Amino acid sequence: xxxxxxxxxxxxxxxNILTAIILVVGIVLTVxxxxxxxxxxxxxxxxxxxxxxxxxxxxxxxxxxxxxYTTTAxxxxxxxxxxxxxxxxxxxxxxLGYAFVVFALLYxxxxxxxxxxxxxxxxxxxxxxxxxxLCVALYLTVLAIEFSPFLWEVIxxxxxxHLVHKLTLALTIFGVILSTLHQxxxxxxxxxxxxxxxxxxxxxxxxxxxxxxxxxxxxxxxxLEGSLSHKYLAHKMDDEHHHGFSHVVLGFSKAASVVLFAxxxxxxxxxxxxxxxxxxxxxxxxxxxxxxxxxxxxxxLLYAMAAREKNxxxxxxxSVMTVAGIILNRLNVSIIAFNWRLPAEARYFPSxxxxxxxxxxxxxxxxxxxxxLNKLPILYQHPQFRDAH
Amino acid sequence: xxxxxxxxxxxGAGASLLAGSATAGGTHHFTGYPDSYGVxxxxxxxxxxxxxxxxxxxxxxxxxxxLPFDDLSVLENRRxxxxxxxxxxxxxxxxxxxxxxxxxCNHCQEPACASACFVGAFKKExxxxxxxxxxxxxxxxxxxxxxxxxxPTYEYHDPITPRVRKCTFCQPRILEGKLPGCVESCxxxxxxxxxxxxxxxxxxxxxxxxPERYVNHIYGEQEMGGTNWLxxxxxxxxxxxxxxxxxITPAPQLTTGALSVVPAVVGLWPLFLTGAYAITKRKxxxxxxxxxxxxxxxxxxxxAEAAKKLAAALEKAERDKQAAIDREVKKALKEAEExxxxxxxxxxxxx
Numbered sequence: 001x002x003x004x005x006x007x008x009x010x011x012x013x014x015x016n017i018l019t020a021i022i023l024v025v026g027i028v029l030t031v032x033x034x035x036x037x038x039x040x041x042x043x044x045x046x047x048x049x050x051x052x053x054x055x056x057x058x059x060x061x062x063x064x065x066x067x068x069y070t071t072t073a074x075x076x077x078x079x080x081x082x083x084x085x086x087x088x089x090x091x092x093x094x095x096l097g098y099a100f101v102v103f104a105l106l107y108x109x110x111x112x113x114x115x116x117x118x119x120x121x122x123x124x125x126x127x128x129x130x131x132x133x134l135c136v137a138l139y140l141t142v143l144a145i146e147f148s149p150f151l152w153e154v155i156x157x158x159x160x161x162h163l164v165h166k167l168t169l170a171l172t173i174f175g176v177i178l179s180t181l182h183q184x185x186x187x188x189x190x191x192x193x194x195x196x197x198x199x200x201x202x203x204x205x206x207x208x209x210x211x212x213x214x215x216x217x218x219x220x221x222x223x224l225e226g227s228l229s230h231k232y233l234a235h236k237m238d239d240e241h242h243h244g245f246s247h248v249v250l251g252f253s254k255a256a257s258v259v260l261f262a263x264x265x266x267x268x269x270x271x272x273x274x275x276x277x278x279x280x281x282x283x284x285x286x287x288x289x290x291x292x293x294x295x296x297x298x299x300x301l302l303y304a305m306a307a308r309e310k311n312x313x314x315x316x317x318x319s320v321m322t323v324a325g326i327i328l329n330r331l332n333v334s335i336i337a338f339n340w341r342l343p344a345e346a347r348y349f350p351s352x353x354x355x356x357x358x359x360x361x362x363x364x365x366x367x368x369x370x371x372x373l374n375k376l377p378i379l380y381q382h383p384q385f386r387d388a389h
Numbered sequence: 390x391x392x393x394x395x396x397x398x399x400x401g402a403g404a405s406l407l408a409g410s411a412t413a414g415g416t417h418h419f420t421g422y423p424d425s426y427g428v429x430x431x432x433x434x435x436x437x438x439x440x441x442x443x444x445x446x447x448x449x450x451x452x453x454x455x456l457p458f459d460d461l462s463v464l465e466n467r468r469x470x471x472x473x474x475x476x477x478x479x480x481x482x483x484x485x486x487x488x489x490x491x492x493x494c495n496h497c498q499e500p501a502c503a504s505a506c507f508v509g510a511f512k513k514e515x516x517x518x519x520x521x522x523x524x525x526x527x528x529x530x531x532x533x534x535x536x537x538x539x540x541p542t543y544e545y546h547d548p549i550t551p552r553v554r555k556c557t558f559c560q561p562r563i564l565e566g567k568l569p570g571c572v573e574s575c576x577x578x579x580x581x582x583x584x585x586x587x588x589x590x591x592x593x594x595x596x597x598x599x600p601e602r603y604v605n606h607i608y609g610e611q612e613m614g615g616t617n618w619l620x621x622x623x624x625x626x627x628x629x630x631x632x633x634x635x636x637i638t639p640a641p642q643l644t645t646g647a648l649s650v651v652p653a654v655v656g657l658w659p660l661f662l663t664g665a666y667a668i669t670k671r672k673x674x675x676x677x678x679x680x681x682x683x684x685x686x687x688x689x690x691x692x693a694e695a696a697k698k699l700a701a702a703l704e705k706a707e708r709d710k711q712a713a714i715d716r717e718v719k720k721a722l723k724e725a726e727e728x729x730x731x732x733x734x735x736x737x738x739x740x
Binding site for chain 2: 033034035036037038039040042044045046047049050073076077078079108109110111112114115117118122123124126127128129130131133169172173176177180181184188189190191192193194195196204207
C-alpha cells in the first residue's frame with residue numbers, strides 16, 4: 001500500500017471540489033454570523049444557551065486533541081522511545097485542534113473581541129470556565145512552541161530549533177499539567193447544574209470522567225489519523241514512520257484498552273455513588289447503556305483483542321468506535337441529556353446553518369492539517385536535522 | 390517564651406488565617422447581607438392581571454410587546470423570561486381553579502450566575518439585588534447554564550454588543566428609596582417589598598394564621614442556599630412550575646470541592662512526572678551501565694583468552710625453536726662426529 005496516495009497532479013479532485021464548496025458556504029455564513037448575530041444562524045435560545053458549537057466544537061475538539069499530551073508523555077516522560085514516530089503528527093493535530101477550538105469559540109461568544117478579559121483585567125477564578133480558559137490559553141502556547149521546530153527546520157533556523165528542543169522535558173510536563181486541568185474542567189463546567197443534567201450523566205466525578213476518557217480519546221485519534229495518513233500520505237513517510245507505526249498502533253491499543261476499562265468501571269462507580277440504579281430501567285437508562293456498553297466496553301475489548309492478536313485493522317476499527325464514543329459522551333452531557341426535563345418543543349436541535357458552520361470549521365482544520373503534513377517535516381525527518389531529537 | 394504562650398500564639402495565627410479566607414472555607418455559611426431587601430410573592434393573592442409585567446416593561450424601557458398587557462389570552466401559554474421581558478406571570482390549573490405565579494430573577498443569596506461568571510460580571514449587592522455589569526461580559530452564557538431558575542436571557546440578535554438580560558430588582562429605584570416597579574403596580578398586594586428577615590416573619594405569620602390556605606413552606610428561604618425573593622402558595626410549588634428538588638446547597642458549593650483539586654494537581658503532577666522521568670532515565674542509565682559492564686567483561690575475557698593463547702603460542706614457538714636448535718645442534722654434532730670418524734678412517738687408511 002506504499003504508493004496508493006501518490007501525489008496527484010490534478011488539483012480539482014472530487015475531495016478538493018467538495019472542500020472548496022464547504023469553505024465558500026462557510027465564509028458566507030461567517031459573514032452572516034458576525035453581521036446579524038448568533039440568533040441569525042443558530043437555534044440557540046434562552047433555554048438552550050449552549051449548542052453544538054460548545055458541545056461538539058469545544059468539548060469534542062479538546063478531548064480529541066488529547067493525542068498531544070498522551071503521546072509526548074509516553075515518549076519523553078515514560079521512555080517509550082519506540083513510539084517516537086507518533087510524536088510529530090500528534091503535536092501537529094493537537095496544535096491545530098486547540099487553535100480551531102479557540103477559533104470556533106469566537107462564533108459562540110457574544111462579544112468575541114473580549115476573549116482576553118478573563119485572563120487580563122477581569123479574572124473570575126470561582127468559575128470552572130475561568131480554569132478552562134486559562135489552561136487552554138497556556139496549553140495552546142505550549143503546543144505552538146512544540147510545533148514551531150517543524151517550521152524552524154524548513155526555514156533552517158537551527159539555533160532556535162535546538163533551543164526549543166532543549167525545552168522538551170519542561171514543555172511536556174507543563175503540557176500534562178495543563179491538559180489534566182482543562183480536560184477535567186470541561187466536565188467541571190456542568191457540576192454547577194445538577195438540576196439540568198440527567199442524573200445518569202451528572203456526577204461529582206464529571207471532571208475525573210472527562211480527564212480519564214480524554215486519554216483513550218487522544219490515543220485513538222493518533223491511531224485513527226496515523227492509519228489514514230498511511231493510506232493517503234504514505235509517499236511522505238520515511239522509514240521510521242513506516243516501520244514504527246505498527247509499534248504505535250499495537251502499543252497504543254494496549255494502553256487505550258486498559259484506560260477504557262478503568263473508565264468503564266468508574267462510570268459504574270458514578271452510578272452507584274449517587275444510587276442512580278433505578279434510572280437504568282428508563283429510556284435514558286437504555287441510552288446510558290448504549291454509551292457505556294457499546295462505546296466504552298466494546299472498543300475496550302476490541303482494543304485488547306487487537307493488541308493480543310497484533311491485528312492493526314481491528315485496532316483501527318476500535319479507534320473509530322472510541323472516537324465515536326467520546327463524541328457521544330460529550331454530546332450527551334452538553335446537549336442530549338442536558339435540559340432533559342424541558343418539554344419536547346423547548347429542546348434544542350441545531351439549525352442547518354449552525355451545523356454547516358461546524359462542518360466549515362472542521363473542514364478548514366483538516367485542510368490546514370493536510371497542508372502541514374504535505375509541506376512540513378512531520379511524517380519524515382528533515383535531512384538536515386536527522387536524529388537530532 | 391513559655392510553651393503554652395507559643396501554642397496560644399500559633400492558634401491565634403491559625404484563627405486569623407481562617408478568618409481571612411472565610412469565603413473560601415468549606416465550613417463557612419453565608420446567610421446573606423444582614424439588611425438586604427426582598428419581595429414576598431403570595432400566590433393566593435395574585436389574580437394574573439399582568440400589571441407587574443406592564444410596570445416592569447415601562448420602568449426598564451423595554452420594547453412594547455405585540456399584544457398589549459391587558460390582553461390576558463397570553464396566559465394560556467407557558468412563558469418564560471426573555472431579553473425584552475424580565476418578568477412574566479403564568480397561569481396553572483390546580484383542582485380546576487386557576488393559580489398564578491410570577492417569574493423573575495430570585496436574586497439568590499449566593500448566586501449560581503455570579504459563581505459561574507469567569508469575568509465577575511455578576512455581583513450580589515448589599516441591597517439584595519444580583520447585578521449584572523455588561524461592560525465586563527464576554528457573552529459566554531455560562532450564567533444561563535448555571536442558573537437553576539432559568540432566568541438569565543440573551544440578546545441573540547445583536548451582532549456587536551449583545552447583553553445578558555434579567556430582572557435588576559430595580560436596584561437604582563431601591564437606592565432612590567422607591568419600590569421596584571412590579572411591587573408598586575400590584576393592585577392586590579400579592580407582592581410585598583421589605584427586609585428579607587421581615588418578609589420571612591410575615592410569611593410565617595400568614596401560614597400560622599391560615600394553615601388551611603397555605604402550604605407550610607416558604608419557597609426561597611432555603612432553596613439553593615436561599616433567595617431574596619420568597620414565595621408562599623396555596624398549592625404545592627411543583628404544581629405552579631417551581632422545582633422542589635433543587636436542594637438547599639448554594640450553587641458555589643457545587644464547584645468549590647472540585648476546584649480545590651487544582652492546586653493539588655499543579656503541585657503533585659510535576660513531582661510525579663519528573664519522578665517518572667527520573668525513573669525512566671535511571672533505568673536507561675542502569676541498562677546502559679550494565680551493557681557497558683558486560684561489554685567490558687567480555688572484552689577483558691577475550692583479551693585474557695587472547696593473551697593466554699599468545700603466551701601459549703609463544704611458548705610453543707619457543708619450544709619449537711629450541712627443539713629446532715637442539716635438532717640442528719644434534720645434527721651438527723652428528724655430522725661433526727661423522728666427519729671426525731671419516732677423517733679418522735681416512736688417516737688410518739693413509740697410515
